[in-house]
Structure formats: C-alpha cells, structure tokens
Amino acid sequence: MPSPKKSSLRPAARSGAETIEDLAHFRYALRKFLRFSESRARECGITPQQHQLMLGVAGFTGRGSATISELAEFLQEKNHSVVGLVERAVRGGLVRRAGDPADRRLVVISLTPRGRATLSRLSRLHRDEVQRIRSGFLPRRRERPAARG
Numbered sequence: 001m002p003s004p005k006k007s008s009l010r011p012a013a014r015s016g017a018e019t020i021e022d023l024a025h026f027r028y029a030l031r032k033f034l035r036f037s038e039s040r041a042r043e044c045g046i047t048p049q050q051h052q053l054m055l056g057v058a059g060f061t062g063r064g065s066a067t068i069s070e071l072a073e074f075l076q077e078k079n080h081s082v083v084g085l086v087e088r089a090v091r092g093g094l095v096r097r098a099g100d101p102a103d104r105r106l107v108v109i110s111l112t113p114r115g116r117a118t119l120s121r122l123s124r125l126h127r128d129e130v131q132r133i134r135s136g137f138l139p140r141r142r143e144r145p146a147a148r149g
Helices: 015-044 049-059 068-075 079-091 115-138
Strands: 065-067 095-099 107-111
Touching: 015 049, 015 115, 049 065, 049 068, 049 079, 049 095, 049 115, 065 068, 068 079, 068 095, 079 095, 079 115, 107 115
Parallel strands: none
Antiparallel strands: 065 107, 095 107
C-alpha cells in the first residue's frame, strides 16, 4: 500500500475569516472566565490581584513559595508593583514574607493558613468552571442563520 502524501497529513488551511472568528470566540471565552474569576475572588473577600498573587505563590515555582522577581514574572508586572501587592496581602493575612537563609538579598513569599484556605476554596470554584467550559473554549462552527433580506 503506498504511503500517503505529506500534504494529506497537514490540517486544512484556515481562511482569514475563520481565524478571526476563532480568535473572537477565544477572546470572548477568556473574558467570560476572567469575569467569573474576578467575581469569585471578590465574593471570597479578596481582590482579583490578590488571588493571582496567591496562585503565583502556591503554584508557579513548584516550591509553594516564590520570590518577588518570580511573582513579577508570573504576574507580568514590575517588581515595585508586586512589592505593593505583597504588602497589601501581608496586611490582609494572606501571605507572609521571610528572608531566604541562603541569600539574604531575597525575600520569599508564602501563604498563611488563611491564604491557603482562601486559595483552596477559589481553586475548587475555578476547577468546576474550567470543567464546564473546557469543551466549548473554541466552539465548532454552527450553521449560521440565513441572512435576512
């Protein structure tokens, strides 16, 4: 049996209009998820930025803690902006700061028990929402209604 031609193995080329439609649906799904996330954070008594900070602290490095520089990368913010966010989260009892014994120049951020409990609750809510929308993130095209004339 002859082997298939290479071109038959490539996905069909997408038109510019299809790409734009996919991007529009993707952006819409992202925005809906972000709106959901922001609302759940506020319902738990924290800001969306504090939620993102706690996600970075708990999950970004794999250590369960993070430095200011690591959090700045995770949040895509400047270090000084992250320092202010950390200060507010420390005052709110969500995170704690500690010096790194190996390198006294570094400050390591970790979650407090209150921060862990809040993040755990938010993570359960987000897991359920992600499962709900996962299959429809880029929905298949449906037949469009006929244009009215």
